[in-house]
Amino acid sequence: MRKLSMPDDRQDLTVVASVSGGKDSTALILALREAEIPARYVFADTGWEADETYVYLDFLRDYLRIEIEQVGVEGGMEARCRHRAGFPGRMQRFCTRELKIEPLRAFHDQVEEETGKETISAMGVRAAESERRSTMPEWEDEGPRYTRDRWGGWVWRPLIAWSVQDVLEIHRRHAVPVNPLYQLGHDRVGCYPCIYSNKEEVKLISIRTPDRIDKIRALEAEMTALRQVRNEVTPGRYKHVDDATFFQTQRQGFSGIDKVVEWARTDYGGKQFNLFAEPPKGGCMKWGACDFAAHDAETEQVARIALDALDEGRRAEAMTIAREVLQRMLDADRMRRGV
């Protein structure tokens, strides 16, 4: 791959790279380093990520000796759900905007104020990931002001033409492992789970981390109770009182987490059949802040091996894969430090 470079008229601006803990944003960090382009790194914490992602981000901070700043809203996803007595969905898709785009925009504004220079928002999105991303340009200038449909500044997607092999290759060149979630069978990194999860992801989460399913069940009960209380104060405030569910299925409308998990563990609908409507194309989604399932051949293959192991009750084997990855991370870090 060609080395990244900045156009002459943008040399003086501050590059702020969004980091998610996924393989593409890690490749972005490495590509910026190779090109010796100074950058600040920021992670939008939804408070709803997998534990492995927080560990992995700490690893990147330590191993690459970089600061990855963190932004978010107090209480994260759960607090925003309590505020609304409901979960993000097709009609009220508040999660990306409130948990990622707005905190990131505020961070950029703060950097601009500190430095007196405009920022460039660098994102590790690739055209090959999805049809939606295939039409995204490498550079976009969205003008001077943030609105609901405009970032309001420079957006740079330097990896837009990269393949998954390019992404893995740059990890290898720098001896940086990918987030262990991939080895555990996941094909995306981000909210755990995302409201746009596919069947396989729900199944995997239910097997691997049943406590997350317990948490969703408890939240569904809490949101339903909150709606009832608020409806007593303001009658009719919530039309759907008994169906505050994390997932909204395409066909049945609302389904509690236990029904969704039960369905996800059947063969009906195929392994990759989406429970929900496709992730939307416009609005806050167009900046690529959320990482939706990429389904590239390599991660699918790794996913299949780990999932089959879990399916067949070989949980220990799947966990061993994760442990090996973490051990490699620690060994590499020790070697680098010479201890």
Ligand code: SF4
């Ligand atoms: S990853 Fe999914 S749940 Fe999380 S903010 Fe993005 S769309 Fe919402």
